[in-house]
Amino acid sequence: MEKTNYKPLILCVVFLVIAVIGCTFWTKWQSRPLLGNTDAEICETIDRMGRGRKEEIHLKHVEDREVDGYTYRCIFYESVENEDYPQLVMFRQGEDGNFIWYEGKLSRFSHVYAMPDPPDTQVDVYRFSLEEEFYYFCYVTGEDVAYLTDEAGNAYPVGEERPAFLTFLPYWDNIYTEYLDAEGNPLW
Secondary structure (H helix, E strand, O other): OOOOOOHHHHHHHHHHHHHHHHHHHHHHHHOOOOEOOOHHHHHHHHHHOOOOOHHHOEEEEEEEEEEOOEEEEEEEEEOHHHOOOOEEEEEEEOOOOOEEEOOOEEEEEEEEEEEOOOOOEEEEEEEEEEOOEEEEEEEEEOOOOOEEEOOOOOEEEOOOOOOEEEEEEEOOOOOOOEEEOOOOOEOO
């Protein structure tokens, strides 16, 4: 009576199991979350998303804010393609504490106020959606602007440090923003 040799079959099955597990881990690693924990990871993520080349990205402002129980990381950056017009991207903190790329929609950008002569003041306004809610983000340079006000009369102080970044301002339909100096006088 002849014995059947199962050794090659068992080795083949073990090899296939190892290959499947290895391919699964490789695929998971390749599609790992896009992180925004450090400046280097932020730049790499922006590059991987096709929004600028990593070596040409200059981070201007990074700020974390909590909205509806989530912590968001707002990143203002310039690159060679958008010099002097900073771009806004967003990350959201996951359960593990990592900041993961957030695919909100940047639906509005406007360079609303600019005074190129000294003190080189400008205000850039962005509208970003977070889970169907819209918020304004204002980036203010120069010394003239001290407050932004909306049509409801709410005043948003720009702050002491410049450039200043005002985040998650409530969205109002017909944007009517005034730019006030420290004494409350309109700038234009």
